[in-house]
Amino acid sequence: MTNKIPLPGTPVRGSASGSPIMALFDLLGRRWAMGVLWQLAENRAPCTFRELQSLCEMISPGVLNARLKELRSADLIEKTDGGYTVTKLGQEVYNALLPLSAVSKQWAHALKENH
Amino acid sequence: MTNKIPLPGTPVRGSASGSPIMALFDLLGRRWAMGVLWQLAENRAPCTFRELQSLCEMISPGVLNARLKELRSADLIEKTDGGYTVTKLGQEVYNALLPLSAVSKQWAHALKENH
DNA sequence: TAGCATGCTACTATATCAATAGCAAGAAAG
DNA sequence: CTTTCTTGCTATTGATATAGTAGCATGCTA
Numbered sequence: 001m002t003n004k005i006p007l008p009g010t011p012v013r014g015s016a017s018g019s020p021i022m023a024l025f026d027l028l029g030r031r032w033a034m035g036v037l038w039q040l041a042e043n044r045a046p047c048t049f050r051e052l053q054s055l056c057e058m059i060s061p062g063v064l065n066a067r068l069k070e071l072r073s074a075d076l077i078e079k080t081d082g083g084y085t086v087t088k089l090g091q092e093v094y095n096a097l098l099p100l101s102a103v104s105k106q107w108a109h110a111l112k113e114n115h
Numbered sequence: 116m117t118n119k120i121p122l123p124g125t126p127v128r129g130s131a132s133g134s135p136i137m138a139l140f141d142l143l144g145r146r147w148a149m150g151v152l153w154q155l156a157e158n159r160a161p162c163t164f165r166e167l168q169s170l171c172e173m174i175s176p177g178v179l180n181a182r183l184k185e186l187r188s189a190d191l192i193e194k195t196d197g198g199y200t201v202t203k204l205g206q207e208v209y210n211a212l213l214p215l216s217a218v219s220k221q222w223a224h225a226l227k228e229n230h
Numbered sequence: 231t232a233g234c235a236t237g238c239t240a241c242t243a244t245a246t247c248a249a250t251a252g253c254a255a256g257a258a259a260g
Numbered sequence: 261c262t263t264t265c266t267t268g269c270t271a272t273t274g275a276t277a278t279a280g281t282a283g284c285a286t287g288c289t290a
Contacts, residue, residue, distance in 0.1 A: 008223035014150040014171055020219035025149045028215075031247065034140045035129040049268050056129055060248050065269065075226060089225055096218040099211035100143075104135035108123035110204055111190060146246095146278065164237050175279050180238065 005073045024093075027074055032059055034097065036067045037076060037086065041094035046082030118181065120188045139208075142189055147174055149212065151182045152191060152201065156209035161197030 006012040006026035008019070013029075015022035028034050039055040040047055047055065053064055068084065071077045076090035086094060121127040121141035123134070128144075130137035143149050154170040155162055162170065168179055183199065186192045191205035201209060 007226060008219070009227070013147065013173070014154075016172055020223040021153070021216045022150065024215060024219040024222065025153070029144055029146060029149050031144060032128065034144050035137065038136070038140070039129075048266090050266080057131060058128070058248090060250085061269065062249090062271090063247060066246090074222075075229065076222075089222060092218050092221060093215070096214035099214055100139060100208070101136045103207050103211040104123070104139040106207060107139065107189075107191075107204060108135040111122060112124070114190065163235090165235080173279090175281085176238065177240090177280090178278060181277085 005070050007074065027070060028093075030067065030070070032056060032063055032067050033071070035059075036064065037071060037090060037094060038097060040077060040084060041086045041091060046080060046085045048083045052084060118184065120185050122189065142185060143208075145182065145185070147171060147178055147182050148186070150174075151179065152186060152205060152209060153212060155192060155199060156201045156206060161195060161200045163198045167199060 006018075006023045008023040010018045010023070012018050012023045012026040014025060028037075035056050036052065036059075040052060043051075043055065049061075049064070049068075052068075053059055053061065056064070068077065068079075071090070072079065075087055076093055077084055078087050121133075121138045123138040125133045125138070127133050127138045127141040129140060143152075150171050151167065151174075155167060158166075158170065164176075164179070164183075167183075168174055168176065171179070183192065183194075186205070187194065190202055191208055192199055193202050194200075
């Protein structure tokens with residue numbers, strides 16, 4: 001019911017004053033938030049709700065809808081005629097997530113080494 | 116009680132096969148996960164449990180402990196004599212989060228514009 | 231011995247999430 | 261017009277996760 005969307009400048013987890021990075025962590029640190037943004041950006045074409053739902057394996061519609069609302073409020077994605085797409089700002093965030101992808105592979109490799 | 120730690124190669128949210136990026140999203144996309152790693156890395160010195168607790172404003176000890184366990188299992192942080200620190204791998208992840216910090220400021224600015 | 235800090239664990243209330251069902255609106259076909 | 265899809269959700273129920281607080285065991289320190 002209460003769906004508080006973290007925005008910079010308002011109290012968020014980790015920062016009563018709402019520092020930008022903590023607000024972003026609060027927004028993206030929710031289940032599926034980064035996954036949804038990632039899939040949408042990777043797709044490079046507008047997605048319908050159900051397309052997005054199948055791109056994210058096993059996401060429930062309720063959660064998907066919640067994340068979509070939040071990400072739209074944060075102006076990272078938008079809904080157009082064709083479906084959902086990332087905004088310019090969302091694309092920037094996606095770009096900022098790219099290094100994580102590189103590190104994740106490194107991480108996977110390191111964990112495999114250390115058995 | 117049931118605390119399933121997402122690791123690459125095992126089924127995770129967004130990827131039944133456990134793709135590295137989805138596993139990392141699953142790990143970091145939990146409440147406080149990025150915040151804890153961030154504060155620990157920024158501090159650039161070992162932190163005690165309570166220091167970390169105060170660095171993260173308002174985190175409850177239960178959640179902090181859960182995140183610490185997960186991040187340790189994932190080999191992103193470790194516990195030494197002096198306290199908790201980021202591992203080499205954790206530092207890499209922190210570095211990969213830096214672009215997010217830059218974007219978050221841009222994001223905060225853009226949202227302020229659009230009132 | 232009596233504090234005091236540390237690193238937690240325990241507990242209850244609330245919030246969030248998963249899983250599934252299903253509905254309203256629009257398009258397309260017959 | 262009516263049946264049949266697809267789409268974009270909402271509703272519901274039960275399971276987990278988190279918040280907020282209390283407090284305990286351990287190892288100093290005084």
